[in-house]
Amino acid sequence: MQELQYPFDGRYLIKKKRSLKRQLLEQNVNFIDKKVAVLGGSTTHDICALMELFLLEQGIRPEFYECEYAQYWEDIMFDNPELTEFKPDIIYIHTSNRNIRQYPSLNMSEDEVNALLEADFEHFRVMWGKAMDTYNCPIIQNNFEYPFYRLLGNADASDIHGRVNYICRLNDKFAAYAREHKDFFIQDINYLSATYGLDKWSDPLYWHMYKYALSMEAIPTLAHNVSNIIKSIYGKNKKALALDLDNTLWGGIVGDDGVENLEIGPETSMGQVYSEFQEYLKQQKDIGVILNVCSKNEEENAIAGLNHPDGVLRPDDFIVIKANWDPKSKNLADIASELNLLPESFVFVDDNPAEREIVRTGLNVVSPEIGSVEDYIRVIDHSGFFEVTNLSADDAKRNEMYKENAKRAKLEASFADYGDYLKSLEMKGTIKGFEPIYMDRIAQLSNKSNQFNLTTRRYTRAEIEEIAESGEYIDIYGKLEDKFGDNGVVSVVIGHKNGDVLDMDLWIMSCRVLKRDMEFAMMDELVHKAKKAGIRTIRGYYYPTAKNKMVLDFYGLMGFTLINEDEEGNRTWEFKIPDDYKDKNQYIAVNAG
Amino acid sequence: MNRSEIYEKLTEVFRDVFDRDDITLSDETTAADVEGWDSLIHITLMDAVEEEFDIRFDMKTVVRMKNVGELVNAIEAQV
Numbered sequence: 036m037q038e039l040q041y042p043f044d045g046r047y048l049i050k051k052k053r054s055l056k057r058q059l060l061e062q063n064v065n066f067i068d069k070k071v072a073v074l075g076g077s078t079t080h081d082i083c084a085l086m087e088l089f090l091l092e093q094g095i096r097p098e099f100y101e102c103e104y105a106q107y108w109e110d111i112m113f114d115n116p117e118l119t120e121f122k123p124d125i126i127y128i129h130t131s132n133r134n135i136r137q138y139p140s141l142n143m144s145e146d147e148v149n150a151l152l153e154a155d156f157e158h159f160r161v162m163w164g165k166a167m168d169t170y171n172c173p174i175i176q177n178n179f180e181y182p183f184y185r186l187l188g189n190a191d192a193s194d195i196h197g198r199v200n201y202i203c204r205l206n207d208k209f210a211a212y213a214r215e216h217k218d219f220f221i222q223d224i225n226y227l228s229a230t231y232g233l234d235k236w237s238d239p240l241y242w243h244m245y246k247y248a249l250s251m252e253a254i255p256t257l258a259h260n261v262s263n264i265i266k267s268i269y270g271k272n273k274k275a276l277a278l279d280l281d282n283t284l285w286g287g288i289v290g291d292d293g294v295e296n297l298e299i300g301p302e303t304s305m306g307q308v309y310s311e312f313q314e315y316l317k318q319q320k321d322i323g324v325i326l327n328v329c330s331k332n333e334e335e336n337a338i339a340g341l342n343h344p345d346g347v348l349r350p351d352d353f354i355v356i357k358a359n360w361d362p363k364s365k366n367l368a369d370i371a372s373e374l375n376l377l378p379e380s381f382v383f384v385d386d387n388p389a390e391r392e393i394v395r396t397g398l399n400v401v402s403p404e405i406g407s408v409e410d411y412i413r414v415i416d417h418s419g420f421f422e423v424t425n426l427s428a429d430d431a432k433r434n435e436m437y438k439e440n441a442k443r444a445k446l447e448a449s450f451a452d453y454g455d456y457l458k459s460l461e462m463k464g465t466i467k468g469f470e471p472i473y474m475d476r477i478a479q480l481s482n483k484s485n486q487f488n489l490t491t492r493r494y495t496r497a498e499i500e501e502i503a504e505s506g507e508y509i510d511i512y513g514k515l516e517d518k519f520g521d522n523g524v525v526s527v528v529i530g531h532k533n534g535d536v537l538d539m540d541l542w543i544m545s546c547r548v549l550k551r552d553m554e555f556a557m558m559d560e561l562v563h564k565a566k567k568a569g570i571r572t573i574r575g576y577y578y579p580t581a582k583n584k585m586v587l588d589f590y591g592l593m594g595f596t597l598i599n600e601d602e603e604g605n606r607t608w609e610f611k612i613p614d615d616y617k618d619k620n621q622y623i624a625v626n627a628g
Numbered sequence: 629m630n631r632s633e634i635y636e637k638l639t640e641v642f643r644d645v646f647d648r649d650d651i652t653l654s655d656e657t658t659a660a661d662v663e664g665w666d667s668l669i670h671i672t673l674m675d676a677v678e679e680e681f682d683i684r685f686d687m688k689t690v691v692r693m694k695n696v697g698e699l700v701n702a703i704e705a706q707v
Contacts, residue, residue, distance in 0.1 A: 050676040053647035080668045240687050244671075251675045 037395070039092040040403055041418040045255035052084050059091040065581050066096035067269065067493065072123035072170075073099055074107035076134035077248035085258035086265075093266040104246065105134075108158070111166045119169070124495075125268065126166055127261060128176045130159075131224075131248030132202060135179065139196045148195045156208045163212070163219065171497050173218040173268050175261060178206040180228040180249075183237040217475070217496050220268070220424055222261050230417070231256050263419035269493060270482025273401065273420040274376055275325035276316065277367050279385035280337055280358070284316075284348065285309050286408070289340035290332055300345025308408050313347035315412045320352065323430030324421050325374065325437055328356040329366045329383065354437040363390050364397030374437065375546035377485065377582065382420050384411070425496075427476050429523045439519040440547055457552060457622040464553065464623040465514040466560040469503035473512055476524045484543040485582040489575065489589060492541050507532055508540075509564050513557050515548055515623070522548055526557050535571040542575070542589070555619035558593050562616050575608040593619075629707045634681075634700050641676045645669065655697030681707055 073079045083099045090097045100121045102110040139148045182198040191197030213221045228236040238250040281288045286298025286305045298305040337358035341350045357366040371378045383394045383402040391402040405414045450456035478496040502508045513526035525548045529541040575590040595608035642651045659665040683706040
C-alpha cells in the first residue's frame, strides 16, 4: 500500500488507521503471525495501532500485549502469568528520557555521576537479562532521545552534569550491551527524533495531556522504524535494487546527450550529487544488497555510461544489467528469475513516476517516491528496506557469490551433459550437526528462505541454539564450496525424534544452489544420522504457501511415499529407511576435510 | 469559514476517525453520545481536527473542551 511507504503522511495514517487496517487485512496475503509485547514507560496505545499497519504491510500480522501504563520494568521483573501465557515472539521496550529516574545534579562529584550512571544502566541491564531468560525471544529496546531543554546550554553536551552528556553516555552503554548480546536490538530514537526534529518530537503537550513520550504526529515515524527492525528479524528485508540509469544514476540521457555530456563527477553541483548517490549505492553491496540495472537504453550506451571516467559504479558492480526497450516490469521479472529471487525482494528506483507505477502495479514491487536527485539517498535510507539486524559474513560476500553464479552459468552452457558440468565444478560439501559459529546464519536462512522451504517455519537464533542442545532433534546444516568459490551455509534440515520416527520440522535450501545435487547430499546425511539414532521412518511435511510450489513433490523425488493430502494441500510423506540405503548424491565430496 | 462549513468538515473528520458513515454532530454532542469515543481515540481525533483545519490547540483549550459546540468554538477562533 503506497500510503505506508516512506515518505508517508503520518497524520493521514493516524486519522485513517481503522479503515487502513481493514483494507490491509482484506488483501490476499499469506500473513505470518507474530506476538509482540510492547512494554512502555509511557502510553503505547497508538504506537501499537500504527505498528500494526506497518507490520501488516510487511506481511506480518501482529498480536499485541501491552503492559499497564509505564509498568515496563515491573512486567518483566516480577512473575507475570499473563505475559508468560502470551508467549511473546518479540519484546519491544519503549522507554524515553522521561523514564530516566535520576539525572546528575550540579553539586555531584565525578564519582557520584559515574555511580548514578551505573545505577541507571543497571536498572535496564537487569531487566534485559531477566527478559531474555524468561521469554527467550528477541528484544528491541529504544535508546534515549535528547532532552528538550538544556540547563547548561551548549555545555550540557560536554559537562558531566549536563543531561545531554548523561544521555549520550547512557546510550553508549546501551549500544555496548547490544554489541555483546545476540537477539538484542537498539532502536535508535536518538537519531530518529533528530531527523524528525526534536522540538516537534518531544512536544510536552502530549506528555502532560496523554502521557505520550512523543507527539502524536511522530508516532508513525517511530512505528515505521521499529516495524522495520521486526520485519528484518523475520527475514522480510528487501534483497536487491533494480536501478534505472538516465536521470537516476547520472544527469542526462546517455543515448541522446552522449557519455561526455552526462552529469556525474566533481565538475558541477549536479554531477556531485549524482556521484554521492552512486557512492551510496556502492556501499549497499557491503551489506549484501544485490545491484542490478533495469533501464530503457541500448545496452551499448548503458555500458558506456557506466564506464564514465568520473562514475563511481562500474558495470562490474552489477549482477544483471538489463538495458533494452522492453517494459521495465518485464525486465525486472527477468532479472528476478535469473537471480532466483522473487520480484517482491526488489526495490525499483527510477526518476520517472510512470515507470514506477508500471512496476508497482504490474509486479507488486516497491518503488519509492524518490523525489528530486538530492532526496534519493534520504528516501531510500529512511525507507529501511535493508534494515540490518544480523550482518553475517555472507552478506558482505553476496555480490561475489552471485558473480560466481554467473560464471557457473557460463560453464554450464559449455557442457553437453549436465553431470559432466557438475563434475567439473569440483564441489565439496560440509554437512554436519549445528555448530556455534553458524547459528546466526542458520537462523537467518530459516527466515529468508521462501521458495525451497517445505514448512516455512521461522526460527530465532535462540531457538536454533535450543534445538542444537536438546538432543531431541536431528539438526543438520550444509555448506557448499566449488572451484569458483564458497557458497557458505545453504541448506538446513531439522527433524524431531518421536520414538523410531523422525518428524521433519524444516527442510530449506538457498535457491542459489538449485540443481547442484545438494538436496541429495543433505538427504544422505539425514538418513545416516537417523539410522545412527535408531530411526526407522522419516515423515516429511509439505505446507503450501504462495511461494513454495517448487518443492511440492520434493519428498517424492527423495523417495518418500505420499500418505496423506488434505483439502488445503498439506501433504504428509513417509520414508521407511531401507537397510541398504544407497547414497543419492554423486557429485559432491561430503566432509572430505 | 462559517459554523455550518466547520460542521461539515468536522463531521467528515469524525467519520474518518471512527471509520463509520452514520455519525452526525451537534453543539450538544459529547463523548458519551458517540460509541467508542474514549480517551484514546480522543487523541487521534484532536490530531485529525488540527490537521484538517491546519490549526493547533493549546493545552488549556483541549483540557476545557466539554462538547462538540466548544470544539467548534475553538476551531472558529483560529480559522
